[in-house]
Amino acid sequence: MRTYQSTTPFGPRPLSLAMVAARAVSEAGPKDALAEKWKVFDNLREAKTALGISDRALSVLNALLTFHQDTTLQLGSDLIVFPSNKALTFRANGMSPATLRRHLAALVQAGLVIRRDSPNGKRYARKGEGGSIEQAFGFDLSPLVARAAEFESLAEAARAERKARYLLREEITVLRRDIGKTIALALEEDVAGPWDDLLARFDALNETPPRNAETRALEAIATDLRALWADVEKALKIQLKTENMNANESHNERHYQNSKPNPFLDSEQSLRERLEETSAPDPETNKPPIRAFSLNLVLQACPDIAMYTKGGQGISTWRELIAAAGVVRGALGISPSAWEDACVVMGEEDAAIVMAAILQRSEMIVSAGGYLRNLTERAREGKFSVGPMVMALLRVAAADGRKSA
Structure with missing residues:
Protein backbone atom coordinates (compact mmCIF):
# COMPACT_ATOMS: atom_id res chain seq x y z
CA MET A 1 0.00 0.00 0.00
CA ARG A 2 1.40 3.38 -1.01
CA THR A 3 1.36 6.05 1.69
CA TYR A 4 1.27 9.79 1.14
CA GLN A 5 3.98 11.92 2.75
CA SER A 6 3.02 15.22 4.36
CA THR A 7 4.57 18.33 2.77
CA THR A 8 3.02 21.12 4.84
CA PRO A 9 3.33 21.96 8.55
CA PHE A 10 0.61 21.24 11.05
CA GLY A 11 -1.57 23.94 12.63
CA PRO A 12 -1.10 27.70 12.13
CA ARG A 13 2.49 27.38 10.92
CA PRO A 14 2.54 28.62 7.30
CA LEU A 15 4.25 26.98 4.35
CA SER A 16 7.29 28.93 3.11
CA LEU A 17 9.24 28.97 -0.13
CA ALA A 18 12.29 27.72 1.81
CA MET A 19 10.34 24.60 2.81
CA VAL A 20 9.25 23.99 -0.76
CA ALA A 21 12.82 24.49 -2.02
CA ALA A 22 14.25 22.05 0.57
CA ARG A 23 11.71 19.40 -0.46
CA ALA A 24 12.48 19.96 -4.15
CA VAL A 25 16.22 19.58 -3.60
CA SER A 26 15.73 16.37 -1.63
CA GLU A 27 13.42 14.85 -4.22
CA ALA A 28 15.77 15.78 -7.09
CA GLY A 29 18.82 14.15 -5.52
CA PRO A 30 20.06 10.73 -6.66
CA LYS A 31 18.47 7.96 -4.64
CA ASP A 32 21.81 6.30 -3.98
CA ALA A 33 23.43 9.49 -2.58
CA LEU A 34 25.29 8.85 0.68
CA ALA A 35 26.60 11.14 3.40
CA GLU A 36 28.33 10.66 6.73
CA LYS A 37 26.04 12.52 9.09
CA TRP A 38 28.73 13.73 11.50
CA LYS A 39 30.96 14.92 8.66
CA VAL A 40 27.99 16.86 7.30
CA PHE A 41 27.39 18.26 10.78
CA ASP A 42 31.03 19.37 11.07
CA ASN A 43 30.72 21.16 7.73
CA LEU A 44 27.56 22.88 8.94
CA ARG A 45 29.39 24.15 12.01
CA GLU A 46 32.03 25.66 9.73
CA ALA A 47 29.45 27.17 7.36
CA LYS A 48 26.92 28.34 9.96
CA THR A 49 27.45 32.04 9.18
CA ALA A 50 26.84 31.57 5.46
CA LEU A 51 23.71 29.54 6.20
CA GLY A 52 22.43 31.96 8.82
CA ILE A 53 22.07 29.40 11.62
CA SER A 54 23.07 29.81 15.25
CA ASP A 55 25.01 27.59 17.63
CA ARG A 56 21.80 26.81 19.51
CA ALA A 57 20.07 25.70 16.31
CA LEU A 58 23.03 23.42 15.59
CA SER A 59 22.67 21.95 19.09
CA VAL A 60 19.09 21.01 18.23
CA LEU A 61 20.20 19.49 14.91
CA ASN A 62 22.86 17.51 16.76
CA ALA A 63 20.12 16.16 19.04
CA LEU A 64 17.96 15.22 16.03
CA LEU A 65 20.85 13.34 14.42
CA THR A 66 21.31 11.20 17.52
CA PHE A 67 17.83 9.76 16.98
CA HIS A 68 18.91 8.20 13.67
CA GLN A 69 20.84 5.04 14.40
CA ASP A 70 22.91 4.90 11.21
CA THR A 71 26.08 6.94 10.79
CA THR A 72 25.77 6.87 7.00
CA LEU A 73 22.59 8.42 5.60
CA GLN A 74 21.20 7.51 2.16
CA LEU A 75 18.54 9.25 0.12
CA GLY A 76 15.53 7.12 -0.56
CA SER A 77 15.83 5.32 2.77
CA ASP A 78 14.01 6.06 5.99
CA LEU A 79 15.47 9.39 7.10
CA ILE A 80 12.62 10.65 9.27
CA VAL A 81 13.24 10.93 13.03
CA PHE A 82 10.27 11.32 15.36
CA PRO A 83 11.43 12.04 18.92
CA SER A 84 8.99 13.36 21.47
CA ASN A 85 9.44 16.90 22.77
CA LYS A 86 10.54 15.47 26.11
CA ALA A 87 13.23 13.24 24.57
CA LEU A 88 14.43 16.00 22.25
CA THR A 89 14.62 18.50 25.10
CA PHE A 90 16.69 16.06 27.14
CA ARG A 91 19.20 15.49 24.33
CA ALA A 92 19.33 19.25 23.66
CA ASN A 93 20.73 19.72 27.19
CA GLY A 94 17.48 20.78 28.83
CA MET A 95 16.58 23.53 26.36
CA SER A 96 13.21 25.12 27.16
CA PRO A 97 10.24 24.07 24.96
CA ALA A 98 9.79 27.59 23.56
CA THR A 99 13.48 27.87 22.65
CA LEU A 100 13.43 24.37 21.16
CA ARG A 101 10.48 25.23 18.91
CA ARG A 102 12.19 28.43 17.77
CA HIS A 103 15.38 26.64 16.74
CA LEU A 104 13.49 23.79 15.07
CA ALA A 105 11.73 26.44 12.98
CA ALA A 106 15.13 27.98 12.12
CA LEU A 107 16.43 24.59 10.90
CA VAL A 108 13.34 24.16 8.72
CA GLN A 109 13.60 27.70 7.36
CA ALA A 110 17.30 27.15 6.53
CA GLY A 111 16.35 24.05 4.52
CA LEU A 112 18.33 21.65 6.70
CA VAL A 113 15.35 19.49 7.70
CA ILE A 114 11.79 19.04 6.39
CA ARG A 115 8.69 18.82 8.54
CA ARG A 116 6.64 15.70 7.92
CA ASP A 117 3.75 16.46 10.26
CA SER A 118 1.00 13.97 11.09
CA PRO A 119 -2.70 14.91 10.85
CA ASN A 120 -2.72 15.82 14.57
CA GLY A 121 0.82 17.26 14.70
CA LYS A 122 2.21 14.39 16.80
CA ARG A 123 5.47 12.67 15.92
CA TYR A 124 5.27 8.91 15.58
CA ALA A 125 5.86 5.97 13.27
CA ARG A 126 3.35 3.44 11.94
CA LYS A 127 4.72 -0.08 11.74
CA GLY A 128 3.61 -2.78 9.35
CA GLU A 129 3.94 -6.54 9.34
CA GLY A 130 7.24 -7.76 10.69
CA GLY A 131 7.78 -4.57 12.70
CA SER A 132 9.14 -2.51 9.81
CA ILE A 133 8.17 1.15 9.66
CA GLU A 134 5.58 1.88 6.99
CA GLN A 135 5.17 5.58 7.62
CA ALA A 136 6.76 8.10 9.97
CA PHE A 137 5.86 11.63 10.97
CA GLY A 138 8.54 13.94 12.30
CA PHE A 139 11.63 15.62 10.85
CA ASP A 140 13.07 14.46 7.52
CA LEU A 141 16.89 14.59 7.35
CA SER A 142 17.01 14.17 3.55
CA PRO A 143 18.29 17.74 2.87
CA LEU A 144 21.47 16.95 4.80
CA VAL A 145 22.28 14.22 2.27
CA ALA A 146 21.03 16.04 -0.82
CA ARG A 147 22.99 19.20 0.02
CA ALA A 148 26.09 17.54 1.49
CA ALA A 149 28.35 18.71 -1.36
CA GLU A 150 27.04 22.29 -0.98
CA PHE A 151 27.73 22.27 2.76
CA GLU A 152 31.27 20.96 2.17
CA SER A 153 31.93 23.75 -0.35
CA LEU A 154 30.61 26.39 2.07
CA ALA A 155 32.76 24.94 4.86
CA GLU A 156 35.89 25.08 2.69
CA ALA A 157 35.13 28.71 1.83
CA ALA A 158 34.61 29.52 5.53
CA ARG A 159 37.91 27.85 6.44
CA ALA A 160 39.71 29.76 3.70
CA GLU A 161 38.15 33.01 4.89
CA ARG A 162 39.12 32.31 8.49
CA LYS A 163 42.68 31.47 7.46
CA ALA A 164 42.91 34.66 5.39
CA ARG A 165 41.74 36.74 8.38
CA TYR A 166 44.24 34.99 10.66
CA LEU A 167 47.12 35.60 8.25
CA LEU A 168 46.14 39.25 7.80
CA ARG A 169 45.95 39.80 11.57
CA GLU A 170 49.33 38.11 11.91
CA GLU A 171 50.80 40.33 9.18
CA ILE A 172 49.28 43.46 10.76
CA THR A 173 50.83 42.56 14.13
CA VAL A 174 54.28 41.95 12.63
CA LEU A 175 54.16 45.10 10.49
CA ARG A 176 53.18 47.21 13.50
CA ARG A 177 56.00 45.75 15.54
CA ASP A 178 58.57 46.31 12.80
CA ILE A 179 57.38 49.84 12.07
CA GLY A 180 57.09 50.84 15.72
CA LYS A 181 60.50 49.50 16.76
CA THR A 182 62.23 50.90 13.69
CA ILE A 183 60.81 54.39 14.24
CA ALA A 184 61.65 54.18 17.95
CA LEU A 185 65.23 53.21 17.09
CA ALA A 186 65.55 56.04 14.58
CA LEU A 187 64.27 58.61 17.08
CA GLU A 188 66.40 57.25 19.91
CA GLU A 189 69.57 57.19 17.82
CA ASP A 190 68.93 60.60 16.20
CA VAL A 191 68.82 59.10 12.71
CA ALA A 192 68.03 61.79 10.15
CA GLY A 193 64.80 61.41 8.22
CA PRO A 194 61.07 62.21 8.18
CA TRP A 195 60.48 60.23 11.37
CA ASP A 196 57.95 62.66 12.90
CA ASP A 197 55.72 62.35 9.83
CA LEU A 198 56.15 58.59 9.72
CA LEU A 199 55.31 58.37 13.43
CA ALA A 200 52.15 60.42 12.86
CA ARG A 201 51.08 58.03 10.09
CA PHE A 202 51.83 55.08 12.34
CA ASP A 203 49.77 56.50 15.20
CA ALA A 204 46.82 56.91 12.81
CA LEU A 205 47.05 53.21 11.85
CA ASN A 206 47.71 51.86 15.33
CA GLU A 207 44.14 51.04 16.35
CA THR A 208 43.45 47.34 16.86
CA PRO A 209 40.79 46.09 14.39
CA PRO A 210 37.63 44.60 15.95
CA ARG A 211 37.60 40.86 16.58
CA ASN A 212 34.81 40.47 14.02
CA ALA A 213 36.48 42.61 11.35
CA GLU A 214 35.92 41.28 7.84
CA THR A 215 38.72 40.30 5.48
CA ARG A 216 38.16 43.41 3.38
CA ALA A 217 38.70 45.72 6.36
CA LEU A 218 41.81 43.82 7.49
CA GLU A 219 43.24 43.89 3.97
CA ALA A 220 42.79 47.68 3.85
CA ILE A 221 44.70 48.08 7.14
CA ALA A 222 47.44 45.71 5.98
CA THR A 223 47.78 47.61 2.69
CA ASP A 224 48.28 50.92 4.52
CA LEU A 225 50.82 49.36 6.87
CA ARG A 226 52.73 47.77 3.98
CA ALA A 227 53.01 51.18 2.32
CA LEU A 228 54.14 52.78 5.59
CA TRP A 229 56.72 50.04 6.21
CA ALA A 230 58.10 50.57 2.69
CA ASP A 231 58.57 54.28 3.47
CA VAL A 232 60.13 53.56 6.87
CA GLU A 233 62.54 51.03 5.38
CA LYS A 234 63.40 53.41 2.55
CA ALA A 235 64.15 56.26 4.96
CA LEU A 236 66.36 54.03 7.08
CA LYS A 237 68.26 52.63 4.08
CA ILE A 238 68.90 56.13 2.73
CA GLN A 239 70.41 57.22 6.05
CA LEU A 240 72.46 54.04 6.42
CA LYS A 241 73.83 54.58 2.92
CA THR A 242 74.70 58.18 3.82
CA GLU A 243 76.47 57.09 7.01
CA ASN A 244 78.44 54.46 5.11
CA MET A 245 79.61 57.10 2.62
CA ASN A 246 80.79 59.29 5.50
CA ALA A 247 82.29 56.47 7.54
CA ASN A 248 85.87 57.44 6.66
CA GLU A 249 85.38 60.91 8.11
CA SER A 250 84.01 59.82 11.45
CA HIS A 251 82.97 56.45 12.80
CA ASN A 252 81.12 57.79 15.79
CA GLU A 253 79.58 61.05 14.58
CA ARG A 254 75.80 61.15 14.13
CA HIS A 255 74.11 63.45 11.62
CA TYR A 256 70.83 65.06 12.49
CA GLN A 257 68.86 67.28 10.11
CA ASN A 258 65.57 68.80 11.05
CA SER A 259 64.36 72.16 9.82
CA LYS A 260 61.42 72.17 12.22
CA PRO A 261 62.02 74.32 15.32
CA ASN A 262 61.57 72.71 18.71
CA PRO A 263 59.40 74.96 20.86
CA PHE A 264 60.93 73.54 24.06
CA LEU A 265 64.54 74.38 23.23
Missing part, protein backbone atom coordinates in the same frame (compact mmCIF):
# COMPACT_ATOMS: atom_id res chain seq x y z
CA ASP A 266 66.34 77.59 22.29
CA SER A 267 69.36 75.73 20.94
CA GLU A 268 68.85 72.00 20.45
CA GLN A 269 72.26 71.45 18.88
CA SER A 270 73.98 73.14 21.80
CA LEU A 271 72.10 71.01 24.28
CA ARG A 272 72.92 67.88 22.28
CA GLU A 273 76.60 68.67 22.56
CA ARG A 274 76.28 69.16 26.32
CA LEU A 275 74.43 65.87 26.63
CA GLU A 276 77.18 64.04 24.79
CA GLU A 277 79.81 65.67 26.99
CA THR A 278 78.03 64.83 30.26
CA SER A 279 76.40 61.48 29.47
CA ALA A 280 79.25 59.34 30.80
CA PRO A 281 80.95 59.31 34.24
CA ASP A 282 84.09 61.34 34.71
CA PRO A 283 86.97 58.93 33.84
CA GLU A 284 89.22 60.36 36.60
CA THR A 285 86.80 60.57 39.54
CA ASN A 286 84.26 58.01 38.29
CA LYS A 287 81.55 60.29 39.70
CA PRO A 288 78.10 60.51 38.11
CA PRO A 289 77.91 63.13 35.36
CA ILE A 290 76.41 66.55 35.93
CA ARG A 291 72.94 66.40 34.46
CA ALA A 292 72.60 68.55 31.33
CA PHE A 293 68.82 68.88 31.46
CA SER A 294 66.28 69.77 34.09
CA LEU A 295 63.47 67.74 35.61
CA ASN A 296 61.05 70.04 33.84
CA LEU A 297 62.58 69.07 30.49
CA VAL A 298 62.15 65.37 31.31
CA LEU A 299 58.48 65.93 32.19
CA GLN A 300 57.95 67.83 28.94
CA ALA A 301 59.35 64.84 27.06
CA CYS A 302 57.48 62.25 29.20
CA PRO A 303 54.29 63.87 30.54
CA ASP A 304 52.37 60.59 31.05
CA ILE A 305 54.33 59.59 34.16
CA ALA A 306 52.76 62.48 36.10
CA MET A 307 49.55 60.44 36.27
CA TYR A 308 51.29 57.82 38.40
CA THR A 309 51.99 60.07 41.37
CA LYS A 310 50.10 59.83 44.62
CA GLY A 311 46.80 61.63 44.13
CA GLY A 312 47.86 62.56 40.60
CA GLN A 313 49.25 65.88 41.86
CA GLY A 314 52.24 65.94 39.51
CA ILE A 315 56.00 65.74 39.97
CA SER A 316 58.18 68.52 41.35
CA THR A 317 61.32 66.70 42.52
CA TRP A 318 63.60 63.97 41.26
CA ARG A 319 62.62 61.85 44.29
CA GLU A 320 58.95 62.06 43.23
CA LEU A 321 59.94 61.01 39.70
CA ILE A 322 61.78 57.97 41.08
CA ALA A 323 58.74 57.04 43.22
CA ALA A 324 56.41 57.37 40.23
CA ALA A 325 58.78 55.22 38.15
CA GLY A 326 58.45 52.48 40.76
CA VAL A 327 54.67 52.55 40.33
CA VAL A 328 55.02 52.47 36.54
CA ARG A 329 57.34 49.48 36.86
CA GLY A 330 54.49 47.43 38.36
CA ALA A 331 51.91 48.77 35.89
CA LEU A 332 54.04 47.72 32.91
CA GLY A 333 54.72 44.28 34.36
CA ILE A 334 58.47 44.84 34.75
CA SER A 335 60.05 42.59 37.36
CA PRO A 336 61.53 44.14 40.54
CA SER A 337 64.92 42.59 39.69
CA ALA A 338 65.02 44.33 36.28
CA TRP A 339 64.19 47.67 37.93
CA GLU A 340 66.77 47.21 40.69
CA ASP A 341 69.44 46.27 38.16
CA ALA A 342 68.65 49.39 36.11
CA CYS A 343 68.92 51.58 39.24
CA VAL A 344 72.30 50.08 40.11
CA VAL A 345 73.77 50.41 36.62
CA MET A 346 72.24 53.75 35.53
CA GLY A 347 71.56 55.39 38.87
CA GLU A 348 68.08 55.94 40.25
CA GLU A 349 67.43 59.21 38.41
CA ASP A 350 68.46 57.93 34.97
CA ALA A 351 66.58 54.68 35.56
CA ALA A 352 63.49 56.73 36.42
CA ILE A 353 63.90 58.74 33.20
CA VAL A 354 64.16 55.52 31.19
CA MET A 355 61.01 54.20 32.89
CA ALA A 356 59.16 57.41 32.04
CA ALA A 357 60.30 57.11 28.42
CA ILE A 358 59.19 53.47 28.18
CA LEU A 359 55.77 54.47 29.53
CA GLN A 360 55.53 57.34 27.04
CA ARG A 361 56.05 54.99 24.06
CA SER A 362 54.63 51.81 25.62
CA GLU A 363 52.28 51.17 22.69
CA MET A 364 55.34 50.62 20.47
CA ILE A 365 57.20 48.32 22.89
CA VAL A 366 56.29 44.63 22.89
CA SER A 367 58.06 43.72 26.16
CA ALA A 368 58.75 46.59 28.53
CA GLY A 369 60.80 44.35 30.86
CA GLY A 370 62.96 43.01 28.05
CA TYR A 371 63.46 46.51 26.67
CA LEU A 372 64.60 47.82 30.09
CA ARG A 373 67.04 44.92 30.54
CA ASN A 374 68.46 45.58 27.07
CA LEU A 375 69.02 49.26 27.85
CA THR A 376 70.56 48.32 31.18
CA GLU A 377 73.07 46.02 29.49
CA ARG A 378 73.92 48.71 26.95
CA ALA A 379 74.42 51.21 29.78
CA ARG A 380 76.64 48.69 31.59
CA GLU A 381 78.81 48.52 28.45
CA GLY A 382 78.89 52.30 28.13
CA LYS A 383 76.80 52.24 24.94
CA PHE A 384 73.66 53.98 26.24
CA SER A 385 72.78 57.28 27.88
CA VAL A 386 69.43 58.89 28.53
CA GLY A 387 70.22 62.14 26.73
CA PRO A 388 69.37 61.08 23.15
CA MET A 389 66.25 59.33 24.45
CA VAL A 390 64.99 62.53 26.09
CA MET A 391 65.80 64.53 22.97
CA ALA A 392 63.90 62.10 20.74
CA LEU A 393 60.82 62.28 22.94
CA LEU A 394 61.03 66.08 23.03
CA ARG A 395 60.91 66.11 19.24
CA VAL A 396 57.86 63.84 19.28
CA ALA A 397 56.16 66.08 21.84
CA ALA A 398 56.98 69.12 19.73
CA ALA A 399 55.55 67.47 16.62
CA ASP A 400 52.36 66.54 18.52
CA GLY A 401 52.09 70.11 19.74
CA ARG A 402 52.33 71.46 16.19
CA LYS A 403 49.68 69.03 14.95
CA SER A 404 47.23 69.99 17.71
CA ALA A 405 47.86 73.72 17.31
